[in-house]
Amino acid sequence: MELTLVKEIEAKGIPGRGPVQLTDQQAQLVNIKTVPVTKGPLDQTIRAVGQVVVNEEKTAALNSRVMGWVEKLYVDTTGAPVTKGQPLMALYSPDLYSAQQDYLIARRQGGSLKESARKRLELFGISDEQIAALEKTGTPTNTLDITAPLDGTVIEKKIQPAQMVQPGMPLYRIADLSEVWVQAEIYESELPFVKKDQKAVVKIPAYSGREWEGRVDFIYPFLEGKTRTNMVRLVLPNPEGMLKPEMYVNVEIKNDLGEELSVPSSAVFNTGKQQYLFVETDKGVFVPTLVELGPVVGDRQLIRSGVEAGDAVVVDGNFLLDSESQLKAAASGEPHAKVAEGAKEGQE
CATH class of the missing domain: 2.40.420.20 (conserved putative lor/sdh protein from methanococcus maripaludis s2 fold)
Incomplete structure (x- = not known):
């Protein structure tokens, strides 16, 4: 034709x-x-697959600051909940014992020597409360309790009873899981529609019908070359603890284009x-x-x-x-x- x-x-x-x-x-x-x-x-919904990870801003790593030996573990399991200030382990260290003695002597003498001795205790990780207890008793202790720096969950435990530790050696890693991150991969073509503080919805196949609302917290400044995707980080409240690190989720980011x-x-x-x-x-x-x-x-x-x-x-x-x-x-x-x-x- x-x-x-x-x-x-x-x-x-x-x-x-x-x-x-x-x-x-x-x-x-x-x-x-x-x-x-x-x-x-026009409304647009960007759909992506994401993974739950710990919020790095609510995570603390405990490392040894002195040489010593693990006298006792008060928290001996990964996954155990802890509160801020809770003793995690007792560490025996001759260096710590010597530093306590030096401080008590310097305290009696006064002057700049006292401040120098106190600074040494602080550098060893001894808290103000522990220094106050030392001043009250006037007697150095053979062991020092290492305490949790925040409320959270033990996600890593690197030590065993009676183990020798060296300065810089990791002991515990603690994360507050009441708020978590979700890292989602967004296609390159969809990046113009994703903005910081944009609302997002997270769904988990295992919990049918449940939704979690979060927001876009950060758009990573680099692209994954092989998949042509860009990582986007969401922040979600997790008061019930149902969002667990390493869990896969489905992400929806809605955008009103006008x-x-x-x-x-x-x-x-x-x-x-x-x-x-x-x-x-x-x-x-x-x-x-x-x-x-x-x-x-x-x-x-x-x-x-x-x-x-x-x-x-x-x-x-x-x-x-x-x-x-x-x-x-x-x-x-x-x-x-x-x-x-x-x-x-x-x-x-």
């Missing part, structure tokens, strides 16, 4: 493309379908150098028209310029139109095809 142009119309700045005019019968045979360009409110001009994605041709679609300017007259594209939202393509709301664009049969448009442009010998008015209708 030959598609014939019947009046002179110029394509809008698209090299190698010309306008095409069809009769009603031809348009029906090739299944041409048009829809209007719409302008209205009033936007859009067409179905199937309407757009993208050659890499130019983007265009076919607009029905008159009945049966289809003109290839350059457009400036915005991002894709679901099955809709946002349009920045080139068409207006209400313009009829082709969404079905446009590949045949594009082929005929190229043939007509080549036959005319002009980069922007023109068609002589009064040409006869094509025959099947």
Whole structure:
């Protein structure tokens, strides 16, 4: 079937493309379908897979500051809940014992020597409360209790009873799990729609029907090269402790785009150098028209310029139109095809 142009119309700045005019019968045979360009409110939901991790801002690592031996473990299991100030272990250290003696002697003498001796105790990790107890009793202790620096859960325990420890050796790692992070991978094309402090919803397959609300706390400043994704960090309250580190979750980030001009994605041709679609300017007259594209939202393509709301664009049969448009442009010998008015209708 030959598609014939019947009046002179110029394509809008698209090299190698010309306008095409069809009769009603031809348009029906090739299944041409048009829809209007719409302008209205658009909502977008970005869906991603994430993983629960501990909140690094609510995590503390306990390391030994002196050489010594583990005299006793008060908290001997990973996963045990602890409160701030709770004794975790008793450490025997000759260096600590000597430092306590030096402080008691310096305290009796007074002056700058006392401050220097107290500073040494603080550098060994002895708290103000423990120093006050030493001043009250006046007797150095053989062991020192290492206490929890915050309320939380023991997520790592690196020591055993009677074990020798060295300065810098890790002892415990404690995390407050009442608030956790979720790290989600967002596709590169969706990054323009993700902003800091944006609301997000987290769902867990194991807890059907439950949702947790959080917010975007941080967008990492680098991309994963192999997957072309960007890590986004969410912060979520976790008062019941149902969100557990290493748990996989589904993330939804909702975005209100406001009033936007859009067409179905199937309407757009993208050659890499130019983007265009076919607009029905008159009945049966289809003109290839350059457009400036915005991002894709679901099955809709946002349009920045080139068409207006209400313009009829082709969404079905446009590949045949594009082929005929190229043939007509080549036959005319002009980069922007023109068609002589009064040409006869094509025959099947």
